[in-house]
Amino acid sequence: MLFSKSGTGSRKTGWSAPAGRWAGQRCGTRRPKPQSPAEPTDGRGKPWHPAAGRQAVRLGIDVITITDHCEANGWSNPQDSEFGDFQTLIPQSVIHMKESQKSFANQVKLLRGIELGQAMQDLDAAEKALALDDFDFVLASVHNIRDTQDFYWLKYTREFAENILYSYFKEVLEVARWNKFDSLAHLTYPLRYIIGRENIKINIGSYYSLIDEIFKVLINNNKALEINTSGLRQEIGTTLPDKELLQRYYSLGGRLITIGSDAHKVQDLGKGINQGLHILKDIGFKEYAYFEKHSPVMVQIIEK
Numbered sequence: 001m002l003f004s005k006s007g008t009g010s011r012k013t014g015w016s017a018p019a020g021r022w023a024g025q026r027c028g029t030r031r032p033k034p035q036s037p038a039e040p041t042d043g044r045g046k047p048w049h050p051a052a053g054r055q056a057v058r059l060g061i062d063v064i065t066i067t068d069h070c071e072a073n074g075w076s077n078p079q080d081s082e083f084g085d086f087q088t089l090i091p092q093s094v095i096h097m098k099e100s101q102k103s104f105a106n107q108v109k110l111l112r113g114i115e116l117g118q119a120m121q122d123l124d125a126a127e128k129a130l131a132l133d134d135f136d137f138v139l140a141s142v143h144n145i146r147d148t149q150d151f152y153w154l155k156y157t158r159e160f161a162e163n164i165l166y167s168y169f170k171e172v173l174e175v176a177r178w179n180k181f182d183s184l185a186h187l188t189y190p191l192r193y194i195i196g197r198e199n200i201k202i203n204i205g206s207y208y209s210l211i212d213e214i215f216k217v218l219i220n221n222n223k224a225l226e227i228n229t230s231g232l233r234q235e236i237g238t239t240l241p242d243k244e245l246l247q248r249y250y251s252l253g254g255r256l257i258t259i260g261s262d263a264h265k266v267q268d269l270g271k272g273i274n275q276g277l278h279i280l281k282d283i284g285f286k287e288y289a290y291f292e293k294h295s296p297v298m299v300q301i302i303e304k
Helices: 048-060 088-101 123-130 157-176 203-222 227-231 241-253 275-283
Strands: 002-006 012-016 024-025 063-071 109-117 139-140 224-228 259-260 287-292 296-302
Touching: 024 063, 048 063, 048 088, 063 088, 063 139, 063 287, 088 123, 109 123, 109 287, 139 157, 139 287, 157 203, 203 224, 203 241, 224 227, 224 241, 224 275, 227 259, 227 275, 241 275, 259 275
Parallel strands: 002 024, 002 063, 002 259, 063 109, 109 139, 224 259, 259 287
Antiparallel strands: 002 012, 012 024, 012 063, 287 296
16 A cells, blocks of 8 residues: 555645555645635646646556545634634545546545544544544644644754653653544654754753654554654655664564655655665565554555
8 A cells, every 4th residue: 555645735645556566645835824724726626636646657656545635723723724624624635535546436535534544632623633534544643732833933952852852752652542533744854854954963862761662552453653754855864763773663563664755846756766675675574554434454565
């Protein structure tokens, strides 16, 4: 399979291709803000969902899961959201996904998903978002901790970075225990900016106890961990999480894993997927998963 992300106010797309060839993606525009947050586009003013479908066909992908981004903490105050009104955006996304499912029915299996951010910050909103469709796949993420902006917008010193990472992993652990999702997204998301942009060195070992607890909860609840390949084309230069943490997950018994390229534009769909698969295979993973009606479909890892 291939798993991925995309967004209209959302972010991801996942997909899978023949003979183990696959990739994940996020499509849509996040920063700078799209001119019309309700309509992520392919660069020509059209919704990105059909463009993603066409790109999947060109790349020989069999399955693609669209997981548009919905921030639970922005549900009730759309005026403060960088994306807009999720109560409007997600239903529109579902309509576009269903239309694309029909359009590409004989070429690509298109599955419907959602990336749900900050669920613990507004549980009522999280439940309402999940009720908007009979999603195949729910990807859980944390892009900001309580009462702060998205990690993208923050300015970091070493002390601030070290302290906020403790709060971040604690909130991710809350999400893992909440358990109403299928895969946990980009575990080391803040490092994209702390290490990649600000070049602040972090001793990730300081957080092993929290990270290991997150992994154990995922494993015990039969939930997946995402390997996000976006960092391979960004300044950080690694997957999120990186090989070291993926090895810890594996050593603790973690075998359920999804992979996504986190493409915010159609052209990035699938980028880094082969490298991600190589990392997984080198660690010892034999399979990766995509989800259909919240059930994992396992695909053998065959490197291209």
